[in-house]
Amino acid sequence: MSETETENKDPEMDMEVLLQQQTYEKLRLYVLVAFGLIVCTEYYVKFLSKQKVRTSICSGWQFVIEVLNTLGESYRTFRMESHVFIKLANLLVANYGLHPTREMRAEEALAIFLVICAHNHSNRTLQTRFKHSGETISRKFNEVLTSLVAFSRDIIRPPDHLFKEVPSKIREDYKFWPHFEGCIGAIDGTHVRALDGKGPLMILAFSLQHRKSYKGKIYSHIPPQGKYYVVDAGYSNKKGYLAPFKGKHIRYHLPDFRRSTQPPTGFFEVFNYAHASLRNVIERSFEVWKNRWRILFNIPSYKFSTQCKVVVVTMTLHNYIRKNALKDEEFDKCDEDPDYMPNVEEEDDVDGGTHGDYQSNYNSGDTDDNDDDNDMAIVRNNIASSLMSRSSI
Structure with a gap:
């Protein structure tokens, strides 16, 4: 093959390789964009898009207020009288790290936790009652659990370590x-x-x-x-x-x-x-x-460490009610x-x-x-x- 023919084919081969590279880069870009869209969609659905499938006029907080203001209902629902519930919520906020958020008051988070422990209701039942997502119910349950575990160190103990007084x-x-x-x-x-x-x-x-x-x-x-x-x-x-x-x-x-x-x-x-x-x-x-x-x-079927905490905090609540309920x-x-x-x-x-x-x-x-x-x-x-x-x- 003459040198003239070789010089004529090289530009054609270079152009073909260039086109292949451009096509590959486009395909790679399309795949990355598609993957990014999938990730963003999943994140939006899981964390940002709260589907409003429950349209009751009584929100979770309104339900808590109604229970606390109805004679005898606080004891049946939260297993403690209204004044004990309010005092406990204030104590956990002031001393044991339970904080209200933009989406929920501390009292409502405590109410969710107490209803679960008192009646052993499922997460889905709580979603229907308090009008929050399953993720929110679970997260608030664990926040209150952590707060009560901290409180347990101060209430599950003898008042006198030397036991000088006869019961x-x-x-x-x-x-x-x-x-x-x-x-x-x-x-x-x-x-x-x-x-x-x-x-x-x-x-x-x-x-x-x-x-x-x-x-x-x-x-x-x-x-x-x-x-x-x-x-x-x-x-x-x-x-x-x-x-x-x-x-x-x-x-x-x-x-x-x-x-x-x-x-x-x-x-x-x-x-x-x-x-x-x-x-x-x-x-x-x-x-x-x-x-x-x-x-x-x-x-x-919580993880075992959580189950142990549930036992401890129900003892904590038992002691608190005994001390504070009239x-x-x-x-x-x-x-x-x-x-x-x-x-x-x-x-x-x-x-x-x-x-x-x-x-x-x-x-x-x-x-x-x-x-x-x-x-x-x-x-x-x-x-x-x-x-x-x-x-x-």
Whole structure:
């Protein structure tokens, strides 16, 4: 091929390559634009476009105002009286990081959270009631949850860490005073349906307020010298933990005594009856707590850390209501009748059995007392002797 022919073809080849490059760049630009449009559309639909599919004239905030101003409705809907609700909202805003936003007042966010915990309603049900998107409902739930977790550190704790004062329930009741003067609270476990299938162990004061919750065994927590918690038959009589007498034909649970026409008899049963009557505070508190917050019967499939927080903040709300409510239907049942017995469905105990299992265990003599502490055995025997002396007067 001559040099003249080569010179004539090179410009043609260069032009063809240039056109191909231009076509490729156009296609690449079209793809990027299309991808950008898809991303922008998804962002707009998810975060900016709030579809107004709910057109009720009553907004979420108007619903809250209506509930708070209707006699008895605040207790039914939010599980607390109006003045308690308003005081709590102000406290969370002032001290625990709950802030109003352009889209929602703090009171409405708190109302959403309380309705979920009180009635275990779904996100979609809350969308219909409060006229907000599912994303907003979820976000506000978590904001209030975080605020209440911070509050829990200040309210789920004993008022006196040295326990210098004897609880009024003991001091003012001849059935317990002065026999149980060293008692500072009651401990038991309850089942909360969560992802791991276990529930918290709880320490309660005799005012029906939660002091602390634990996951697992708690014997590492030793009360001050001379003080102890009353515990169920499923626990050993260790230092700081006063358990009942166990064995064949020895009654302990209150229903066993109340179903029988025979009163408590003998050294063991006289002690067990007084011990069970004192420890009954925790059973009543469990009922108040669970009956108020129905979410505890079947916590939704939140991640496990969130489920744990729900348990803690419902305890927080339980304590707050107890301290601030002038009148409360659930607590009043317990205050009016000191022998009030809860009527709850049988539930799994935190150690894998049920309360009924503990009942059959100690009645059949299967429980092992080898772990009992000698000092606590002396405390228990002294209390039993004191109770027997009183009964013989």
